[in-house]
Structure formats: structure tokens, C-alpha cells
Amino acid sequence: MSSVFNSPNPIFFGRGTSKLTGGKLKEFGCKKVLVIFDKGIKAAGIVDKILDNIKASGIETVLFDKVEPDPPDYIVNEAGALGLAEKVDGLVGIGGGSSMDTAKGARILLTFPAPINRYFGRGDAEPLDERNMKPVIVIPTTAGTGSEATPGGIITDTEKHVKWPIICSVSMAIIDPELTVGLPSGITASTGFDALCHAAEALTSKAHNRISEVLAKEAITLIARNLPVACREGSNIEAREGMSLAATLAGMSLRGPFGGIPHDIGTLLGARYGIPHGTAVGCLLAESMNFIAPVIADKVKIVAECMGAEVPANSTPEEIGIIARNTIRNFYKEVNMPKMKALIPDKQDMLQAEKLFKGTSFTPRALTREHAKEILENSYDAS
Amino acid sequence: MSSVFNSPNPIFFGRGTSKLTGGKLKEFGCKKVLVIFDKGIKAAGIVDKILDNIKASGIETVLFDKVEPDPPDYIVNEAGALGLAEKVDGLVGIGGGSSMDTAKGARILLTFPAPINRYFGRGDAEPLDERNMKPVIVIPTTAGTGSEATPGGIITDTEKHVKWPIICSVSMAIIDPELTVGLPSGITASTGFDALCHAAEALTSKAHNRISEVLAKEAITLIARNLPVACREGSNIEAREGMSLAATLAGMSLRGPFGGIPHDIGTLLGARYGIPHGTAVGCLLAESMNFIAPVIADKVKIVAECMGAEVPANSTPEEIGIIARNTIRNFYKEVNMPKMKALIPDKQDMLQAEKLFKGTSFTPRALTREHAKEILENSYDAS
Numbered sequence: 001m002s003s004v005f006n007s008p009n010p011i012f013f014g015r016g017t018s019k020l021t022g023g024k025l026k027e028f029g030c031k032k033v034l035v036i037f038d039k040g041i042k043a044a045g046i047v048d049k050i051l052d053n054i055k056a057s058g059i060e061t062v063l064f065d066k067v068e069p070d071p072p073d074y075i076v077n078e079a080g081a082l083g084l085a086e087k088v089d090g091l092v093g094i095g096g097g098s099s100m101d102t103a104k105g106a107r108i109l110l111t112f113p114a115p116i117n118r119y120f121g122r123g124d125a126e127p128l129d130e131r132n133m134k135p136v137i138v139i140p141t142t143a144g145t146g147s148e149a150t151p152g153g154i155i156t157d158t159e160k161h162v163k164w165p166i167i168c169s170v171s172m173a174i175i176d177p178e179l180t181v182g183l184p185s186g187i188t189a190s191t192g193f194d195a196l197c198h199a200a201e202a203l204t205s206k207a208h209n210r211i212s213e214v215l216a217k218e219a220i221t222l223i224a225r226n227l228p229v230a231c232r233e234g235s236n237i238e239a240r241e242g243m244s245l246a247a248t249l250a251g252m253s254l255r256g257p258f259g260g261i262p263h264d265i266g267t268l269l270g271a272r273y274g275i276p277h278g279t280a281v282g283c284l285l286a287e288s289m290n291f292i293a294p295v296i297a298d299k300v301k302i303v304a305e306c307m308g309a310e311v312p313a314n315s316t317p318e319e320i321g322i323i324a325r326n327t328i329r330n331f332y333k334e335v336n337m338p339k340m341k342a343l344i345p346d347k348q349d350m351l352q353a354e355k356l357f358k359g360t361s362f363t364p365r366a367l368t369r370e371h372a373k374e375i376l377e378n379s380y381d382a383s
Numbered sequence: 384m385s386s387v388f389n390s391p392n393p394i395f396f397g398r399g400t401s402k403l404t405g406g407k408l409k410e411f412g413c414k415k416v417l418v419i420f421d422k423g424i425k426a427a428g429i430v431d432k433i434l435d436n437i438k439a440s441g442i443e444t445v446l447f448d449k450v451e452p453d454p455p456d457y458i459v460n461e462a463g464a465l466g467l468a469e470k471v472d473g474l475v476g477i478g479g480g481s482s483m484d485t486a487k488g489a490r491i492l493l494t495f496p497a498p499i500n501r502y503f504g505r506g507d508a509e510p511l512d513e514r515n516m517k518p519v520i521v522i523p524t525t526a527g528t529g530s531e532a533t534p535g536g537i538i539t540d541t542e543k544h545v546k547w548p549i550i551c552s553v554s555m556a557i558i559d560p561e562l563t564v565g566l567p568s569g570i571t572a573s574t575g576f577d578a579l580c581h582a583a584e585a586l587t588s589k590a591h592n593r594i595s596e597v598l599a600k601e602a603i604t605l606i607a608r609n610l611p612v613a614c615r616e617g618s619n620i621e622a623r624e625g626m627s628l629a630a631t632l633a634g635m636s637l638r639g640p641f642g643g644i645p646h647d648i649g650t651l652l653g654a655r656y657g658i659p660h661g662t663a664v665g666c667l668l669a670e671s672m673n674f675i676a677p678v679i680a681d682k683v684k685i686v687a688e689c690m691g692a693e694v695p696a697n698s699t700p701e702e703i704g705i706i707a708r709n710t711i712r713n714f715y716k717e718v719n720m721p722k723m724k725a726l727i728p729d730k731q732d733m734l735q736a737e738k739l740f741k742g743t744s745f746t747p748r749a750l751t752r753e754h755a756k757e758i759l760e761n762s763y764d765a766s
Contacts, residue, residue, distance in 0.1 A: 002397045004555070007390030013593045014385045131514055172387070210396045210628050211635075214601045245593050252594075 003256035005211035008149040010172045011248060015241065018139055018176035021050055021092065022057025028135040028171060030090035032060040034083040036103045037094040038067035046141055046179055047094055054092070062086040064106075067095060070271070071102045072158045076116040080109025091136040096191065097145030097277070100138040101153030104168040107136045116155055120164035127167055135171040141179045143230075143243035144191025144278050146198055146251020148173035163271065175248055177241040185231045189335040192227040192243055193282025195219065197262040198250035200285060204292055204299045205257030206364040213302075216253035220306035222246035224331065231335045257362060261288035264360040265372060272353060275343050283340050283383055286328035287375040293321025296364040300324045307331060329382055340383040347380050386639030388594035391532040393555045394631060398624060401522055401559035404433055404475065405440025411518040411554060413473035415443040417466040419486045420477040421450035429524055429562055430477055437475070445469040447489075450478060453654070454485045455541045459499040463492025474519040479574065480528030480660070483521040484536030487551040490519045499538055503547035510550055518554040524562045526613075526626035527574025527661050529581055529634020531556035546654065560620065560627040568614045572718040575610040575626055576665025578602065580645040581633035583668060587675055587682045588640030589747040596685075599636035603689035605629035607714065614718045640745060644671035647743040648755060655736060658726050666723050666766055669711035670758040676704025679747045683707045690714060712765055723766040730763050 012024070025033060033054065037047050042065055054061055064079045083091065083106055091110070093103025105116045111133045112119070119128065140148045147153065151169035156162075180188075199219035202212050226242030233239065262281040270280030293300040297317035304311055304324040311323055344350050356376065357369045395407070408416060416437065420430050425448055437444055447462045466474065466489055474493070476486025488499045494516045495502070502511065523531045530536065534552035539545075563571075582602035585595050609625030616622065645664040653663030676683040680700035687694055687707040694706055727733050739759065740752045 002395070002400070005394040005396065007392060009390060011388040011592075011594055012385070013388065017385070209394075211394055211631070214628075214632060215597065218597045218601075245597075248594070249597060 003207040003209045005209050006255045008252045008255060009151070009170045011149065011175065012172060013175045013245065013248065015178050015237065016176060017174050018050055018179055019053055021137060021139065021174055022054040022059060024137060024172060024174065025054060025059050025090055025092070026057045028090060030059055030135060032062065032086065032088045033090040033092055034062045034064060034079065034086065034088040034106065035092045035094065036064045036067060036079055036106060037099050039065050041095045041099070041141055044182055050092070050094060050139065062088055067099045067102050069098050070156045070163065071098045071105065072156045073116050074158060076102055076105035076155055077109065077114050079106040080114055080116070083110050088134070090134050093136065093138045094141060096140065096142040097147040100140065100145070100147040101155065103136055103138060104153040104170065105155055105166055107133055108166065108168050110134050116166065117157060119166050120155065120157060122167060130169060137172045137174055138170045139174045139176070139179070140244070140247070142183060142187065142191040143180050143240070143247040144194040146195060146247055146254065148175060149248050149251035150254060163267065173248070175244050177237060177244040180240050180244060181235050181237065183234065185234065185336065188231050188234065188243070189227065189337050190276050190278035190282065191247070192223060192230070192278070192335065193285070193332070193337060194278035195243070195247040195250040196223045197281045197285050198254050198259070199223070200289065200303045201260030201263060202250070202253040202257040203303060204289070204296050204364060205260055205362045207257045207362050208299070209256045212253040212256050215249045217302060217306055219246040219250040219253060220303060222249070224307040228334050260363050261291065261360055261367060261375065264363070265356060265376070268356050268358070269350070272355065273344050279338060279343065282332065282337060284375060284379050286325045286332065286382070287379045289328060290321040290325035291371060291375055292363065292365045293317050293324060294365065297321070332383065340380045344380070347377070350376060350380065386590040386592045388592050389638045391635045391638060392534070392553045394532060394558065395555060396558045396628065396631065398561050398620065399559060400557050401433055401562055402436055404520060404522065404557055405437040405442060407520060407555060407557065408437060408442055408473055408475070409440045411473060413442055413518060415445065415469065415471045416473040416475055417445045417447060417462065417469065417471040417489065418475045418477065419447045419450060419462055419489060420482050422448050424478045424482070424524055427565055433475070433477060433522065445471055450482045450485050452481050453539045453546065454481045454488065455539045456499050457541060459485050459488035459538055460492065460497050462489035463497055463499065466493050471517070473517050476519065476521040477524060479523065479525040480530040483523065483528070483530040484538065486519055486521055487536040487553065488538055488549055490516055491549065491551050493517050499549065500540060502549050503538065503540060505550060513552060520555050520557060521553045522557045522559070522562070523627070523630070525566060525570065525574040526563050526623070526630040527577040529578060529630055529637065531558060532631050532634035533637060546650065556631070558627050558631055560624040563623050563627060564618050564620065566617065568617065568719065571614050571617065571626070572610065572720050573659050573661035573665065574630070575606060575613070575661070575718065576668070576715070576720060577661035578626070578630040578633040579606045580664045580668050581637050581642070582606070583672065583686045584643030584646060585633070585636040585640040586686060587672070587679050587747060588643055588745045590640045590745050591682070592639045595636040595639050598632045600685060600689050602629040602633040602636060603686060605632070607690040611717050643746050644674065644743055644750065644758065647746070648739060648758070651739050651741070652733070655738060656727050662721060662726065665715065665720060667758060667762050669708045669715065669765070670762045672711060673704040673708035674754060674758055675746065675748045676700050676707060677748065680704070715766065723763045727763070730760070733759060733763065
């Protein structure tokens with residue numbers, strides 16, 4: 001099983017590129033744009049600089065600062081309604097995955113009828129016709145989600161308490177590593193682990209493909225080299241640039257392979273215990289790689305080697321799994337990712353939570369309920 | 384100056400993927416497709432297998448076997464007219480760049496008025512609205528052109544004797560390395576050098592970008608490792624697969640940076656003396672890298688290192704240029720690329736041909752007429 005590598009959106013990458021936002025919006029023909037972000041990003045001073053830049057290009061701005069983590073449907077609906085009321089002709093999403101996904105959702109609602117819930121998990125449905133959609137530029141301020149390089153978003157259905165994918169591409173991503181300089185060490189590590197999971201899951205997916213593999217390998221190599229530095233010295237711009245590039249490459253690498261065990265179980269874990277996404281998926285990566293190694297050792301070996309591990313030539317698949325597991329465990333500790341027991345006080349509650357054990361689709365090794373429990377328990381004990 | 388990395392089309396890569404052509408066309412909703420190729424590819428038995436596969440999916444085929452090198456406008460017009468007369472609802476291009484570019488041109492003419500000449504070099508013009516275009520799948524049978532991963536084509540204006548770019552994306556590329564197994568050694572080397580130039584030019588373009596750089600580095604590394612093997616042992620499928628992947632990555636890497644000196648001068652050289660494209664550009668690569676090294680040594684160093692050269696840490700830009708030049712010269716000889724004097728008997732004619740000295744746009748070092756002459760002369764003497 002191989003998959004089709006599909007196109008990411010146009011990507012404008014580099015230090016200082018956010019200073020060109022206004023110019024790019026102008027190229028898209030925008031005159032008045034809805035700018036979507038959260039209050040934290042605003043307080044960090046990132047939004048104002050970009051707003052000034054947009055205004056300097058003669059483009060009006062309408063502000064929406066209510067983005068919340070795990071973007072709730074009603075927030076997306078509110079953003080869309082504001083954009084319609086203000087008759088904007090474009091959007092900008094500034095922030096982490098939540099801001100970018102809220103912007104994608106709002107983009108849909110500028111052209112198609114509300115509420116956003118109509119467009120949840122359309123899967124096999126005809127994709128929305130994007131021809132008449134207004135342009136949207138997304139500007140990540142973390143290095144992790146990869147939402148800047150994928151046409152998907154995740155929105156929370158607040159009535160049914162579940163998360164749903166929406167499909168909406170972006171017109172351009174502007175990735176300026178300078179915007180991530182002020183990111184605290186904990187968020188840097190957590191979002192960085194999200195990117196590491198994306199790349200490792202893409203590489204070991206049963207729907208992997210060779211183009212994706214090239215991107216994932218480079219992403220893992222960059223993360224291993226740059227994440228510890230970015231966590232220790234937040235203003236090290238080389239490390240920040242390496243991480244921003246890695247996150248984007250990792251996002252791109254998912255086009256085709258989709259995700260694996262860490263995202264399949266981790267997102268459920270995150271929702272149940274209110275754990276930040278990158279941490280919830282990252283804490284399961286080491287054990288997940290060990291679990292799949294017996295059936296896909298060659299790819300797990302690449303993950304370990306890109307992280308700097310030495311894998312002896314005659315290693316068995318099981319030995320490769322253990323090397324990968326230990327390498328990732330050490331890396332998890334090196335960047336001070338939290339212990340699972342600090343996040344989930346009651347291990348038994350976690351192991352008995354039925355909701356954590358739904359099946360996985362793109363994992364090369366079939367995952368039973370018992371396997372999932374084992375991965376969770378081992379991750380818990382080792383972290 | 385950095386550039387926007389733009390999306391390639393969906394890519395389906397891997398051994399045996401051409402056996403899925405019919406299924407993919409069906410997914411696009413096709414019932415009758417125009418299949419475009421040249422007689423050589425047909426004689427090699429490649430077309431028949433794919434035709435059988437398309438028919439097995441219940442899709443009718445209309446054949447167009449008149450593709451010529453440096454696709455002439457009238458051939459493209461003829462292909463388009465056949466497609467319209469037969470009321471096809473999709474296209475397939477099988478072959479090297481000429482077949483793929485002819486298919487792109489014919490795709491335009493199924494929706495927009497003939498002749499293809501109307502769409503030459505539109506540059507700043509509004510891109511054609513692709514919404515109502517019929518789907519086209521391209522299937523490369525060489526590993527070089529990268530046309531499978533770009534929305535551009537090059538068509539010859541037979542009245543004015545010049546080549547023009549057209550812009551037309553493809554719906555999907557199916558890249559099956561098994562189709563390249565029968566390629567003779569000389570064509571393998573020449574097309575492989577085309578890909579090497581794409582990657583080296585992308586990496587050293589003044590409009591380079593970091594995503595492109597990742598792809599270009601991997602492409603060069605793969606070519607250095609696989610091209611000599613693919614030339615020596617044509618049926619070595621690992622080497623063929625490495626080259627097919629490299630050519631696609633190299634094509635993708637050009638999205639944003641565009642080309643450099645080898646393509647700028649080489650295409651003119653090729654047209655004047657009827658030299659195969661890959662040879663005409665490839666014979667200039669070594670000297671071109673040496674010429675730009677003084678202003679972009681860090682990137683020329685990457686080219687040399689990806690090709691296996693050892694570059695001492697304290698090398699000057701000029702020394703890096705010489706190392707890169709020698710590495711590429713040796714590689715050129717290793718894969719038995721032809722001596723320039725075998726292709727162009729009269730060196731003075733070449734050096735006096737005004738048509739070879741038009742300016743270049745994306746080269747990091749300004750190229751005067753004298754510089755261009757020097758590159759041509761040194762290339763000639765050294766090959």
C-alpha cells in the first residue's frame with residue numbers, strides 16, 4: 001500500500017517573511033481582511049506588528065481575538081459571522097493550530113452557509129468547491145502543528161463533545177521563524193514533539209510514500225538537532241528556524257500517509273484529560289515505535305537513526321524497536337517534557353477509559369485493546 | 384530574495400504504480416481518454432501495457448502517437464483537435480518531457496480555443512482558469528525532465544523558431560520506475576544530468592527557498608549514488624527507482640527558484656545544434672557552479688558534498704568552486720556523457736553565436752557576454 005503525495009499550499013518561508021504579509025494580501029486582491037488570533041498571541045506583541053504591516057499596504061483589518069484551544073464550533077461560527085457582517089474579502093490566521101484551523105473554518109463560512117458543523121468529517125463527500133472562497137493566509141507562531149501545510153483543520157463539536165476534521169485549503173502559509181522566538185520552553189517542547197510525531201507517523205504509516213519519506217526524514221533530523229537548543233535558548237534563531245522548517249516539512253509529510261498510533265490514541269487522551277496536544281501525542285511516541293517495529297523495522301530504524309541513534313547492522317526488528325524507544329524516551333526527557341503521572345493522576349482511570357481504545361487506520365500493525373493498554377501503561381511508567 | 388514554494392500536483396510514486404492508471408482515471412470520472420505518446424515508447428512496449436490497464440477499467444482510449452522532441456506547436460494543435468473531435472473527457476501523456484508537455488498543451492486546447500500559440504509565455508497574464516479543464520495524468524518513462532512535478536511545459540513556435548513556456552498543471556503524475564528499466568545508457572545519463580542541473584540550479588538560485596533546498600539536496604544525493612549504476616546496469620531497479628525519485632524531487636525543487644545558467648544557456652545551445660536537452664544543459668553544469676561559487680559558496684559546497692566531495696573546512700569560495708567543478712566533471716565522464724566537440728564540431732561558431740548570450744534572471748552572479756563565452760569555452764575544452 002502506497003499513497004498519493006498531494007500538494008501542500010504555497011509556502012513562503014524565512015526569517016522576516018511575516019513583514020511581507022500585507023504585500024501578499026494585496027497580490028491576492030484583498031481590501032479588507034478578517035484577522036483571527038487569540039489573546040495570548042496579541043499580548044506577546046506578534047499580532048500588532050503584522051497588523052501594522054497589513055495596514056501599511058492599504059488594507060483594512062477586522063479583528064477577531066476569541067480563538068480558543070481545540071477550536072469550538074461556536075467560535076468558528078462567530079468568526080465567520082463577523083467576516084460576513086464586515087464584508088471582508090480575505091482572512092489571516094495568526095497563531096498555533098487553533099488559530100489556523102479557526103481561520104480555515106471561517107473561510108468556509110464566508111462562502112457556504114453556517115454553521116461549520118455542516119462540514120464536519122465529510123470524508124467521502126464531494127470536497128467543497130473552493131473556487132469562490134476568499135483567500136486566506138495562515139501565519140504559524142509555533143513550530144509543531146503543521147496546519148500551515150495541510151488543507152485540514154480540527155474543530156470541536158461542543159454539543160456532542162467530539163472533534164471533527166474539516167477540509168479547507170489555505171491560499172498561502174507565511175512561516176517566519178522569528179515569530180517563535182518568544183515561545184516558552186514548555187510549549188516549544190510540546191509543539192516540537194507534535195511535529196516529531198507527524199514525521200515519525202508518516203514514515204511508518206502503512207500508507208507511506210517516497211516523497212513524504214524524504215520530507216519526514218529531514219524533519220526528524222532537524223528536530224533532533226534543534227529542539228533541545230530551541231528549548232534551552234529560546235532566542236537562538238538558527239534553532240528556531242530549524243524547528244519551523246521541521247514542523248512544516250512534517251506537516252507536508254502527512255499528505256498521503258495520515259497519522260499513526262500517537263495521534264490516534266493521543267488526541268483521545270488529550271481530550272479526556274485536557275492535556276496540550278503535542279504532549280498528549282508525544283508521550284506515546286516511544287512505545288508506539290517499539291510496538292510497530294516488529295512489522296516495519298526498516299522504517300523505525302530510519303526514525304532512530306535520524307535522531308542520532310546507532311543501530312547495529314544485524315539488529316533484529318525487536319532490537320530496533322527498543323533502540324528507537326530508548327532514543328525517543330531520552331529525547332523526551334532531554335527537552336523536559338512532563339511526566340505522564342503529573343498530567344493524569346489516576347493511571348487506572350486511564351487504563352479503563354473505554355474511549356481511548358478505538359481502532360486505528362494507518363498503523364502497520366493491528367492494534368488490539370490490550371496492545372493499546374500496554375502502550376499507555378508503558379508510556380505512563382517510563383515517562 | 385527568497386521565493387514561495389508552490390505546490391506540485393498529486394504524485395503517485397512507486398514500482399508498479401502504472402498498473403493503477405485505469406483506476407485513477409476512473410476516480411477522475413473519465414470514460415474516454417486521449418493517450419499521447421511517441422512511436423519509440425510504443426515500440427518499447429510501454430504504451431500497450433498501460434492501454435490494456437486503462438481498457439480493463441472500462442475506459443475507451445483514443446491514440447495519438449505523433450509526439451516529437453521539443454514539441455512543435457502544430458503537433459500540440461493536432462493532438463488537441465483529435466481530442467475535441469473524439470469528445471474525450473481526459474488525457475494521458477506517456478513518455479519523456481515532450482509527451483508530457485504535449486499532453487499539457489492538448490489539455491488546454493480541450494477547453495480553450497486553438498491554436499496553442501495563444502497561450503505562449505503568458506508570464507504576467509492571468510493564469511488560465513483550470514476549473515473546467517479535463518483531467519490529465521502524466522506518466523514519465525525517463526528520469527530527468529521533472530515535467531511530472533511542474534505545471535509548465537515548453538512548446539516550439541515553428542514559425543518563429545523559438546521555444547515558449549505554457550502553464551498548465553497536471554491532475555496526477557504516476558511515476559513507475561519500472562517503466563525506465565529499458566532506457567539506453569546514453570539517454571539515462573543525459574536525462575539524469577537534466578535532473579542534476581534542476582536540483583543544482585534550484586539550490587543555487589537567488590530565488591532559492593528552504594523547502595526547495597531540502598528536495599534538491601536529496602535529489603543530488605540520490606543522483607550521485609544511483610546514476611552510474613543505472614547507466615551500467617539498466618535493469619537495476621533500485622538504481623532506477625532512486626533516479627525516478629531524484630528526477631521528481633528535482634522537478635519539485637524548481638518551484639520557486641526557477642533555473643540557472645545551465646538551463647539558460649544550455650537550452651539555446653541545444654536548439655542551435657540539435658543536442659538532446661539533458662546533454663546540452665549538463666555539459667555546462669561544472670563550469671557554471673565554478674562561476675557562481677565566489678558569490679554563493681555555501682550552496683555550491685552543498686552541491687559538491689551531496690555528490691560525495693570532501694570540502695575542507697577552511698576552503699575559500701574559489702576553492703569550493705573548483706572542487707564542485709572537478710566533482711561534476713568527473714561525474715560527467717563517469718556516466719559517459721559525450722564530449723562537446725563530438726556534438727559541436729566548430730568551437731568558434733559556438734563562441735560567436737550571438738543567440739547564446741541572452742541574459743539570465745535567477746543566477747546569483749551577473750553573467751556578462753564574456754562570462755558566458757568563458758563558461759562555454761571551458762566546458763568545451765574540459766569535456
